[in-house]
Amino acid sequence: MSRQTPVALPEGYIDFYMNLENWQNEQEIKLKQSYMPEHIDVRRLLTNNQKNLMKQNQFTIDPLQLKNTYLALVDFLNNNRPINNEVTNNLRKAANKLDFANAAAILLGDDQSYFIELAEELSVADELLIFTVDHALRPYLRMLAQPYYEQFNQAEMGFWSQASFCPFCGSKSHFSRLREEDGRRFMFCDRCFTEWESRSIYCVHCGNDQPNSINFISVEDDNAYQVYTCEKCKGYLKTYDERQTGKTTDLFIANIETIYLDLLAQEKGYVNHDAE
Ligand SMILES: [Zn+2]
Numbered sequence: 207m208s209r210q211t212p213v214a215l216p217e218g219y220i221d222f223y224m225n226l227e228n229w230q231n232e233q234e235i236k237l238k239q240s241y242m243p244e245h246i247d248v249r250r251l252l253t254n255n256q257k258n259l260m261k262q263n264q265f266t267i268d269p270l271q272l273k274n275t276y277l278a279l280v281d282f283l284n285n286n287r288p289i290n291n292e293v294t295n296n297l298r299k300a301a302n303k304l305d306f307a308n309a310a311a312i313l314l315g316d317d318q319s320y321f322i323e324l325a326e327e328l329s330v331a332d333e334l335l336i337f338t339v340d341h342a343l344r345p346y347l348r349m350l351a352q353p354y355y356e357q358f359n360q361a362e363m364g365f366w367s368q369a370s371f372c373p374f375c376g377s378k379s380h381f382s383r384l385r386e387e388d389g390r391r392f393m394f395c396d397r398c399f400t401e402w403e404s405r406s407i408y409c410v411h412c413g414n415d416q417p418n419s420i421n422f423i424s425v426e427d428d429n430a431y432q433v434y435t436c437e438k439c440k441g442y443l444k445t446y447d448e449r450q451t452g453k454t455t456d457l458f459i460a461n462i463e464t465i466y467l468d469l470l471a472q473e474k475g476y477v478n479h480d481a482e
């Protein structure tokens with residue numbers, strides 16, 4: 207069961223994402239059965255390097271296996287979302303055209319025109335095609351990142367402790383948590399589930415650390431879910447404060463169910479600097 211959010215979300219919205227996350231967990235468990243992670247000294251590679259780990263190390267994703275996962279995800283969408291048969295068929299057709307060997311690199315890169323052109327060719331919405339590739343890849347990204355979660359969590363890694371980009375896969379983070387024991391902040395990547403420590407009174411967008419220009423807002427009676435705002439760059443970052451509830455939460459779901467905080471921040475003129 208999802209929690210009662212202060213602003214009502216569309217019927218079935220959170221359930222869809224919970225089902226999707228469960229589906230991805232199942233895929234990840236299956237994939238792990240034939241995966242042997244290699245030992246990597248994350249701290250050594252990242253401390254003085256601004257290239258994320260996926261760029262520095264050649265992780266391989268089997269294109270045929272990914273194609274199957276992609277097709278399974280199209281089936282999942284077909285069963286869990288009101289999308290019509292034509293759209294489903296077009297997404298299935300995309301499986302014969304997609305460059306699965308390079309899909310991760312393209313998705314994680316800055317230029318999405320490859321997907322936009324393919325979507326046009328197949329007459330599907332580009333967001334839907336990108337969503338499908340993105341979410342089919344996530345079980346792989348999580349499997350690849352997981353052996354290093356602890357290293358990312360513990361190591362103080364210079365540049366990365368000031369970054370809003372994931373040190374493993376390079377995705378932009380929109381969510382952090384404040385740890386219950388000590389209030390230290392950890393950024394969260396919803397693609398690969400890596401967490402990395404970031405300074406707490408600090409804007410991950412522009413580096414501002416003037417206490418009087420970093421504030422937070424929350425909704426009444428929902429104090430654990432907060433938005434940190436920066437007056438210098440007008441950036442915002444959503445945060446779950448474990449100290450308010452004494453418990454951890456699923457940050458993937460927390461990010462999705464706090465869409466009202468995005469709206470609240472944006473209404474007040476703050477941005478998540480996504481397009482940069
Ligand atoms: Zn990541």
Ligand SMILES: [Zn+2]
Pocket residue numbers: 409410411412413414436437438439440441
């Ligand atoms: Zn800022």
